[in-house]
Amino acid sequence: MSADALLPLLKSTFGFDAFRGRQGEVVGRVMAGDHTLAVMPTGAGKSLTYQLPAVALDGCVVVVSPLIALMHDQLRGARAAGIRAASLTSVDADFADTRQAYRDGQLDLLYIAPERATGEGFRSLMEARTPALFAIDEAHCVSEWGHDFRPDYRLLRPLLDAFPAVPRLALTATADKHTREDILVQLGIPAEGLILAGFDRPNIRYRVTPRLSPAKQIADFIAANPGPGIVYCPTRDGTERMAEKLAAATGRSVAAYHAGLDAERRARVQHDFVASEDGIVTATVAFGMGIDKPDVRFVAHAGLPKSIESYYQETGRAGRDGDPAEALMLWGAEDFARARMRLGELPAARVSGERARLNALAALVETVACRRALLLRHFGESPPERCGNCDNCLEPPRQLDATILAQKLMSAVYRTGQSFGAGHIEAVLTGRNDDRIASRGHDKLSVFGIVAGDEARLIKPLVRTLVAREALETTEHGGLMFGRPGAR
Numbered sequence: 507m508s509a510d511a512l513l514p515l516l517k518s519t520f521g522f523d524a525f526r527g528r529q530g531e532v533v534g535r536v537m538a539g540d541h542t543l544a545v546m547p548t549g550a551g552k553s554l555t556y557q558l559p560a561v562a563l564d565g566c567v568v569v570v571s572p573l574i575a576l577m578h579d580q581l582r583g584a585r586a587a588g589i590r591a592a593s594l595t596s597v598d599a600d601f602a603d604t605r606q607a608y609r610d611g612q613l614d615l616l617y618i619a620p621e622r623a624t625g626e627g628f629r630s631l632m633e634a635r636t637p638a639l640f641a642i643d644e645a646h647c648v649s650e651w652g653h654d655f656r657p658d659y660r661l662l663r664p665l666l667d668a669f670p671a672v673p674r675l676a677l678t679a680t681a682d683k684h685t686r687e688d689i690l691v692q693l694g695i696p697a698e699g700l701i702l703a704g705f706d707r708p709n710i711r712y713r714v715t716p717r718l719s720p721a722k723q724i725a726d727f728i729a730a731n732p733g734p735g736i737v738y739c740p741t742r743d744g745t746e747r748m749a750e751k752l753a754a755a756t757g758r759s760v761a762a763y764h765a766g767l768d769a770e771r772r773a774r775v776q777h778d779f780v781a782s783e784d785g786i787v788t789a790t791v792a793f794g795m796g797i798d799k800p801d802v803r804f805v806a807h808a809g810l811p812k813s814i815e816s817y818y819q820e821t822g823r824a825g826r827d828g829d830p831a832e833a834l835m836l837w838g839a840e841d842f843a844r845a846r847m848r849l850g851e852l853p854a855a856r857v858s859g860e861r862a863r864l865n866a867l868a869a870l871v872e873t874v875a876c877r878r879a880l881l882l883r884h885f886g887e888s889p890p891e892r893c894g895n896c897d898n899c900l901e902p903p904r905q906l907d908a909t910i911l912a913q914k915l916m917s918a919v920y921r922t923g924q925s926f927g928a929g930h931i932e933a934v935l936t937g938r939n940d941d942r943i944a945s946r947g948h949d950k951l952s953v954f955g956i957v958a959g960d961e962a963r964l965i966k967p968l969v970r971t972l973v974a975r976e977a978l979e980t981t982e983h984g985g986l987m988f989g990r991p992g993a994r
């Protein structure tokens with residue numbers, strides 16, 4: 507049966523008129539009994555690619571999924587669509603009933619955690635009645651190359667091999683080339699079974715801008731975005747302070763979320779957010795995994811994310827319903843300074859990888875070209891030059907050659923002994939006469955007062971750029987010194 511033949515069922519069960527992106531191809535392979543690895547970005551609609559076959563196929567679709575919270579959300583969704591669905595996890599009390607229903611052929615969809623799927627009990631359940639499909643969600647967990655390796659996933663292979671005629675569908679949103687190849691090998695899926703959907707999320711508008719007064723910048727951003735949203739903050743304290751400030755500035759309901767809160771509180775914040783039409787959560791990156799809320803209208807980052815991958819995953823929580831959504835990132839030179847400082851504490855083997863991550867982020871925040879194009883190229887795609895839906899496409903920044911100013915700036919850093927902060931360097935370059943400068947004899951330097959007029963306003967942005975590029979570094983005391991790329 508081809509995927510198109512399932513369109514009436516797609517409409518009657520889920521209310522959708524068409525497949526989205528490459529869903530149809532994935533479903534087509536599943537229906538044909540072929541093994542498949544589908545790599546689709548968050549929000550692309552991965553779950554539909556096994557939920558629809560669960561309705562269409564005789565027999566039960568077994569879904570291995572590592573996140574119990576996510577599983578239960580999916581379960582509710584599937585049941586609401588009239589699918590006979592159940593789960594076997596450590597928090598399910600109706601274990602025996604579920605197993606009996608499976609044996610009796612009363613289930614379309616059965617969710618199971620990986621540690622349970624690899625046990626003897628589950629194997630004998632599968633032997634009692636052969637499943638129609640094994641779907642393996644978050645399949646990157648099977649690979650040590652992936653960012654979330656789980657040993658239990660490695661133990662799935664014997665189960666899959668025990669039922670060679672049952673098609674396998676591995677799903678993930680995040681897998682680079684290495685990880686993809688590894689998943690294919692680990693799960694016994696042929697290379698032609700790879701379906702790689704585009705990473706583009708055209709309805710998300712990206713904005714990246716220097717952090718000047720974060721609470722105000724984010725409050726202004728929120729004022730233009732009445733719907734629900736997430737504000738990621740770098741620290742636990744930061745989430746609480748930001749929540750207070752945003753609530754005061756916007757009058758909207760704002761809740762903080764971080765791993766330091768007790769489980770009950772976290773569950774409530776998450777539950778209220780999912781149910782709300784205008785709720786705001788200020789959160790550490792602990793928030794968001796496994797939350798199914800298609801109408802998130804904005805995601806803001808109050809500080810630099812950990813990597814382009816995490817930025818893409820976190821912003822990807824916006825606009826999963828396909829309606830316009832916004833992503834705003836605020837960054838400061840100190841974010842890079844701190845992150846580069848931390849490189850020194852890492853085991854040697856990880857330093858070059860982490861430095862590459864930071865450099866990719868530096869390129870993102872600095873670029874005057876299309877942000878989306880840069881992001882998509884990072885994921886190995888060849889996007890058009892301009893997207894028309896990011897800050898740089900919408901309001902192209904003025905560009906100028908700052909080479910001479912950069913030379914003046916570096917010179918001032920050098921001549922003052924590589925220990926003064928940006929404010930002092932700016933004062934020297936612009937020839938400000940104050941005691942601090944005079945007492946150190948900095949008014950006698952050749953760089954004193956060599957920057958004037960409009961150019962003076964470029965000093966601070968230039969410092970940010972040079973720190974992001976690692977041409978400058980900050981010392982422990984906040985002074986500027988020459989960067990030492992590769993020294994750590």
Ligand code: ADP
Binds near residue numbers: 552800826
């Ligand atoms: P993923 O698991 O890939 O992140 P989901 O399966 O949670 O994505 O789906 C994201 C959203 O897209 C859900 O709200 C879902 O109902 C919706 N969706 C999925 N497939 C379609 C489709 N063919 N047409 C319209 N909406 C869809």
Ligand code: ZN
Binds near residue numbers: 894
């Ligand atoms: Zn663009």
